[in-house]
Amino acid sequence: MVILSPSILAADFKRLGEQVSRLDKSGAEFIHIDVMDGNFVPNISLGFPVIKSIREITKKVFDVHLMIEQPSKYIDEFIACGADMITIHYEADKHIDRTINYIKSKGCKVGIALNPGTPTCVIKDLIPQLDMVLIMSVNPGFGGQKFIEYSKDKIKEVSLMAKNIGKDLLIEVDGGVDPTNIKSLVECGANVLVAGSAVFKDDKIEENIDNLRKAL
Numbered sequence: 001m002v003i004l005s006p007s008i009l010a011a012d013f014k015r016l017g018e019q020v021s022r023l024d025k026s027g028a029e030f031i032h033i034d035v036m037d038g039n040f041v042p043n044i045s046l047g048f049p050v051i052k053s054i055r056e057i058t059k060k061v062f063d064v065h066l067m068i069e070q071p072s073k074y075i076d077e078f079i080a081c082g083a084d085m086i087t088i089h090y091e092a093d094k095h096i097d098r099t100i101n102y103i104k105s106k107g108c109k110v111g112i113a114l115n116p117g118t119p120t121c122v123i124k125d126l127i128p129q130l131d132m133v134l135i136m137s138v139n140p141g142f143g144g145q146k147f148i149e150y151s152k153d154k155i156k157e158v159s160l161m162a163k164n165i166g167k168d169l170l171i172e173v174d175g176g177v178d179p180t181n182i183k184s185l186v187e188c189g190a191n192v193l194v195a196g197s198a199v200f201k202d203d204k205i206e207e208n209i210d211n212l213r214k215a216l
Ligand SMILES: O=C(CO)[C@@H](O)[C@H](O)COP(=O)(O)O
Pocket: 007, 009, 010, 032, 034, 065, 067, 138, 139, 140, 141, 142, 143, 144, 145, 174, 175, 176, 177, 194, 195, 196, 197, 198
């Protein structure tokens, strides 16, 4: 099964509630929420009040991508706001094993994100504990960037790691996903596709989601 996870970073924040309602009625299974702190990445996006507000609009899976330093400090708040899946960056947490266990102990799904420059070998031994691995296919911080082609090799590597241990793992690709590359990403082993610009372009949310699905 291929899961679509529209990133609201690309939404029109003047009409965020209306657009999230449209996502709620769409065929997308997840909603990708990019949290940025201006330290781990050179951008600041949104936080607890926004997540709490849109949680009242939809029951879709909140796929929360934390691009923040010291993510372990905020796990309880993100869960309280309604996060269903929390993905932290390998590069942002020196005690990642402890944070993974804490997130799971709270009954929340857990993912690890890898920047384009981080090799997949660093998470090999963590895969048994994970629900998801997020492969960043752009440098984190902004939507609308160009897909980094070598991300496909990383998707294949993680897919093989999971297969070798018989692990049913979500493999999420995040950044520059559009109808021209989505099929090839699934063929590499991706099963969760994040799309921001490709979904919110020209406010044609429903049509753009259908086009992504048709391109598979
Ligand atoms: O985490 C990030 C960016 O750091 C992504 O989730 C982007 O928000 C995806 O946007 P597009 O590349 O699909 O426009």
